Amino acid sequence: MMDPRTSAQDVMRCDLCETAVVQMHCDTCLVNLCKACVGEHFSADLSKPHKIVDFKDRKSTPLHPKCKSHDKEQCEMYCKQCDIPVCISCLESNQHLGHELSKILRVLDEIKEVITKERNELNDKIYPTYQDIASDVQNRMSQLEKEYRDLSTAITKHGEDWHREIDKLVKKLKAKVDEMKNTQLQTLQKHLDEINKTMSDIKDEINSMETVIDNNDMSKLFSVTSQVKRYRNLPDKVIPFLPKFIPGNIKSKELGKMFGVLSSSSLTSDKHGYNMKTTQKSPEAGSSPPVKQLLDEPKTVTTIDTGYDRLYNVACLSDVEIWTSGSDSIMKLYSINQGSLLKSITTKSGKIPYDIAVTKSGDLVYTNYFVSDRTVNIVKNEKIEEVIRLQNWKPKGVCSTSSGDLLVIMNSDDNKQTKVVRYSGSTEKQTIQFDDKGKPLYSPSSLYLRYITENRNLDICVSDSDAKAVVVVSLAGKLRFRYTGHTPAPKNKPFYPQGIATDSQSHILTADIDNDCVHIIDQDGQFLCYIDCGLSYPLGLCTDTNDNLFVAQLENKQVKKIKYM
Structure with a gap:
């Protein structure tokens, strides 16, 4: 009970x-x-x-607190200067003479009001916000489960495709074996038939001779013509030689690259990712881009004729407009959909711009490489402003970063050094030139174009054509990797990187001018695939916000828009 x-x-x-x-x-x-x-x-x-x-x-x-100085006294006043409760004895002792005092009940009401407000904030805003965050994380986990399932399914499907191709290859090789076997057997059978016929003729010859020998008719003996001499010449020996199967050397590392590679996963934190319950979640919340898959067969969407003698660079102003530059001093803005010329800007120096880029605010940036005008310039409202003027260095490639800085790759006047410099406006913030062992990160050059871009993970990517490599360093300037191409290349020529761009998946794309293609690698330098689409001398590259690729082709002066994801 x-x-x-x-x-x-x-x-x-x-x-x-x-x-x-x-x-x-x-x-x-x-x-x-x-x-x-x-x-x-x-x-x-x-x-x-x-x-x-x-x-x-x-x-x-209300229960008045006991005085710490007078055990038997209760505190009915509060000293704001000392920030402690006090009793009558404390006041009589003149310890708080001249201090601002309040009745403790009034202070209690003020404290209760503050606590009440904080409780209401916790109850009405903060806790519901955390509920939303928990729900958001659960949704992300569910979405992650689905996307990883899709990823596993894609790998399985690719494996099945490989199995089918291997089955076809095995079937083809076995059919070839059967064909070779039948050819050799037919030859041996024909040879055997000839031998059997000769053996039959020899038997007839023996019988004929025996008949004559046993006969007393001398005229028949004189009429015998022996064929022994002919039969003494034995036939050629037919020796079949079997083909050998020489299996290819299976190297798991190379096989893995041929089959396909898995880019690294990552988790990032965004301290501005959530807002309180009183407002909607900020647009940056969940800023990880949706996972996109590379197309098996990239497609050319449109082609734009630019009219240059030679086309060098392309930069996206928006998803519908692109800037171009080539072998003269005029930079041209084109409509992507119409292919029409919208605007032309002539460089301030009247010389060819080495590279062009577009800032976050939509302004055009270009570099002048010539000794007489070693500058980086920005075009605002069709007016050209000089941002950077160099001494003893010549600017080559330029890009605008997510933070609004400019990254410039430059050569020394004697062409013995190359470095990357970060600028905030005209102020130099960072120089990247050597690795941890003091060795140059980039090869010196005076002859070839150099391109630079920033990846989504803030890595800095440079196409170093002299070194035949793409050099990638971290935000802090530490070497992450060098990508030196992938074999076999479409035309089996050495890797010769030129234009460079990145996309929402942190892929790095670089133009390989001698192989008429674009390499796609992941953010850790693993080769993913080639894009060719009938390219001819691809040079400058850029991507738009929808991950379309724009390729400036040197000789035919055309920009190709390619859908590859």
């Missing part, structure tokens, strides 16, 4: 007699009492001013 005095269904009992129903409450001692036990409670401790109230009004009497 359950004890009725402790049952959750039972009414509350007096803390003293433990029998009668609670009717009163001592707010001083926080004790529940029946009316009969009130007197006993008073007499138990006469040193306290017991505050007895109806049970329903319990805890309505």
Whole structure:
């Protein structure tokens, strides 16, 4: 049986007699009492001013804190300067003379108001926001499960495609074996038939000779013509030689590259990713881009004729407009959909721009490489402003970063050094030139174009054509990897990287001018695939916000828009 005095269904009992129903409450001692036990409670401790109230009004009497300096005193005032409760004895001792004092009950009300506001904020804003965050994380986990399933399915499907191709190859090789076997067997059978016929002729010859020998007719003996000499010339020996199957050397690393590679996964934190419940989630929340797959067969969407003698560069102003530059001093803005010329800007120096880029705010940036005008310039409202002027260095490639900085790759005047410099406006913020061992990251050059771009993970990517490599360093300038091409290349020529771009998946794309293709590698330098689409001398590259690729082709002066994801 359950004890009725402790049952959750039972009414509350007096803390003293433990029998009668609670009717009163001592707010001083926080004790529940029946009316009969009130007197006993008073007499138990006469040193306290017991505050007895109806049970329903319990805890309505504020409990004054005891003074730390005077044990038997209660604090009824609050010293704001010392930020402590004080009693009458404290005040009489002149310890707080001249200090601002308040009644402790008023301070209590102020504190309660602050706590109430904070409780309401926790209850109405912060906790619901965390509920939304938890729901968001759960949704991301569910989406992640689905996307990883899709990824595994894609790998399985690719494996099945490989199995089918291997089955076809095995079937083809076995058919070739059967064909070779049948050819050799037919040759041997023909040879055997000839031998059997000769053997039959020899038997006839033997029988004929035996008949003559046993015959007494001399005229028949004189008429015998022996064929022994002919039969002494034995036939050639036909020796079949079997073909050998020489299996290819299976190297798991190379096989893995041929089959396909898996780019690295990552997790990033965005401290601005969530807002409080009172507003909608910020657009940056969940800023990880949707996972896109590379197309098996990239497609040319449109081609734009630019009219240059030689076309060098292309830069996306938007998803519908591109800037181009080539072998003269004019930079041209084209409509992508119409292919029409919208605007032309002539460089301030009248010389060929080495490279062009577009800033976050949509302004055109270009570099002048010539010794007489070693500058980086920006075009705002069709007016050209000089941003950077170099001494003893010549600017080559330029790009605008996600933070609004400019990255410029440059050569020394004597062409013995190459470095990357980060600028905020015209202020130099960072120089990247050597690795941890003090060796140059980039090869010196005066002859070839150099291109630079920033990846989504803030890596800095440079096409170093002299070194036949793409050099990738971290935001801090530490070498991450060098990509030196993939074999076999479409035309089996050495890797010769030129234009470079990145996309929403942190892929790195670089134009291989001698092989008439574009290499796609992941953010860790693993080769993924080639894009050719009938390209001819691809040079400058850029991508738009929808991950379309634009390729500036040197000789035919055309820009190709290619869908590859």
